[in-house]
Amino acid sequence: MFDNGNHVALRRDGVAVVLKAPENEMPQVEYWGRNFGVPSAEDGLAALDAMTLKVTPPAEKPDAALRPSLLPQGAEAFAGRPGLEAYRGATPVFVRWTAVETQVAEGGHELLVHAKDAVNLVGLDVRLRLAEGGLVLMDERITNIDMEHDEPLTVNWLDSVLPVPRRTDHLTQFTGRWPLEK
Template identity: 45%
Template sequence: MKDFDEVTSWSVLRRDGVAVVVAHPEVGLPLVLHWGADLGELSSADLQALDLATSRQTAPGTLDAAWRPSLLPQESDGWAGRPGLLVVSDGVPLYPRWTVTEAERATAELVVTARDSVLGLTLRSYLEIGPGGLVLLRHELTNDGSAVVDVHWLEAMLPVPAPRTTSRSSPGAGPARRCRSRLPCRPAAPSARPGGDVRGTTHPG
């Protein structure tokens, strides 16, 4: 049974000038509040203010509060994109409802164990800041139940830090021509950008 008090309701990982701030809600998996430059020493009041700031009100016609990604985004969290986990049993998709049972903290590492007792699934998530500030995330899924479960995918996803101003991509078809279709470029980073569709071209003769 997890029991996070006011002091341990957040985890702050830091290393080599990079910090990741994670909130531990009462229900569901931990949420990523900040990933970027080290914010320095943070008091409980500072962390609570950051929590409130990242759950700000959104524009009319959308969710009541800004959606914040968990360590494993799913439809049940309000995530509208590709879910981080797809598991199937007897051809039927399963939708785990995770309850965090343990959180192990270190200066630059967080290990979270969560379980769905109904489905018999256990999830362990490892979040770490490596040398140079590289943020690493991996998951382990264990089936403790009697039913056979097929894992279609289990993906690690983290939000892109807000200070990012450029993105790296390949222009593909168009002015770049085929010989330069994979030439890297760094346009201004939009809030969202779909991937391009590059197809071959057949010329007569």
């Protein structure tokens, strides 16, 4: 999964986000930072692989996910808190995307991801975009695509996940009480 697939590069106002987009898998952020002249061609972006974390699982954890996707799940061998926790009735839903489509919107500042789990009948739309000034915004929407049963899909949480360098000492979050969020 991890080092397969093509790259997608978003650029704006001196910031670049490069993602790896494996076929029928959720994309992973490979680089996010200053735009140092990130190339547009796949050959040039493939050279970026040599400068970033090589995802070779360690011998002691052969199924460890070293580069989580935009919505990390246990099905990707992610050992942390999954990006989605959902239930149908009292039964937990563990998504495994069976179809994932990625496309770059016009202008090259926005990535759209459409994912579907045909077994659990769950859909996901992700919009990752670079706003003016290089601010990275991510919107997600879960859809219950089960039209035959009356059992609703209960979503306990849906987390937007982006990698942050270890040297980061400050994060700004736009949720909580101060914006009167309920």
